[in-house]
Amino acid sequence: MLRLFDLIEKISQCSSPVLITGETGTGKELVARAIHFSGKYCKKAFVPIDCSALTPSLIESELFGHVKGAFTGADQSRTGLLQSANEGTIFLDEIGELPINMQAKLLRALQEKEIRPVGSSDRIPIQVRIIAATNRDLESEVRAGTFRMDLFFRLNVLQTTLPTLRERKEDIPLLVNHFLKKFSDPLEQQRSISEDGLRRLNGYDWPGNVRELENVIECALALSSGNILTADDLATQPYYVSAPDANACVTLAELQHRAILYALWKTDGNRLAAARLLGMGKTTLYRKLIEYAKVPQTSLGAAREEITL
Numbered sequence: 001m002l003r004l005f006d007l008i009e010k011i012s013q014c015s016s017p018v019l020i021t022g023e024t025g026t027g028k029e030l031v032a033r034a035i036h037f038s039g040k041y042c043k044k045a046f047v048p049i050d051c052s053a054l055t056p057s058l059i060e061s062e063l064f065g066h067v068k069g070a071f072t073g074a075d076q077s078r079t080g081l082l083q084s085a086n087e088g089t090i091f092l093d094e095i096g097e098l099p100i101n102m103q104a105k106l107l108r109a110l111q112e113k114e115i116r117p118v119g120s121s122d123r124i125p126i127q128v129r130i131i132a133a134t135n136r137d138l139e140s141e142v143r144a145g146t147f148r149m150d151l152f153f154r155l156n157v158l159q160t161t162l163p164t165l166r167e168r169k170e171d172i173p174l175l176v177n178h179f180l181k182k183f184s185d186p187l188e189q190q191r192s193i194s195e196d197g198l199r200r201l202n203g204y205d206w207p208g209n210v211r212e213l214e215n216v217i218e219c220a221l222a223l224s225s226g227n228i229l230t231a232d233d234l235a236t237q238p239y240y241v242s243a244p245d246a247n248a249c250v251t252l253a254e255l256q257h258r259a260i261l262y263a264l265w266k267t268d269g270n271r272l273a274a275a276r277l278l279g280m281g282k283t284t285l286y287r288k289l290i291e292y293a294k295v296p297q298t299s300l301g302a303a304r305e306e307i308t309l
Helices: 002-011 028-037 056-064 100-112 138-144 149-155 169-183 195-202 209-223 252-266 271-278 282-294 302-306
Strands: 018-021 046-050 089-093 129-134 158-161
Touching: 002 028, 002 158, 018 028, 028 046, 028 089, 028 129, 056 100, 100 149, 138 149, 169 195, 169 209, 209 271, 252 271, 252 282, 271 282
Parallel strands: 018 129, 018 158, 046 089, 089 129
Antiparallel strands: none
């Protein structure tokens, strides 16, 4: 993490494109914001774009804008997100989710430093710093033909890979204290965690990384009544499994299934919000739900008995 902080400081002082890689929940957007707000672009706009959340039929309009009358429903002109980030930073989150036809148009805009709104013949110059992030292996996607090689090289000038939480478990107590402060009522005594609670957290491999830990602490604070969180309070998580207890072990697929069900429950069935909560692309979540619909209700289905949707 100290090496990462040093790299962030160096990257923030230049304007070259940055590609941030790492598993879901490792804090890729936090790193992007740190790069922007600690560098020479800090007083300019930081515009995050979740590529997985863009409506397929409106992606071009969202990115490049449109003029009035460009298509049905375009009652007025609209500035695109790339133009909104002019002279600042554009953060392309989940860049691997961008359809390949839009990858070509994005590449042209970044190379030529200009955009053409939908329905317009005029080109608008832009000057933006590019930071992209993904939890995918883009090099494999390039070899598979699902991600453009030229766009990959355009984005992959400076690269940093974020460590998983299981690789830095010594940070868990610090992160837990941060989340306890974040979610505790400021008018009440701040709550803490017991030693057995910390041991349980340290015994888990955290496939959802820091975001999963944050959700565990938030839910435990909401459901427990004592001032000190215990291991039993943490066990109330529908998707939480204590690794030291061999009888409680489940497959990674089932663990992911429970996390998805919990996210859907917490967001009242809003799939887009659930995908954001999980740090998962919208299309990935839809694909998983389709897969679950085809799987017989065996061990995977047991998760549904624990959560009422």
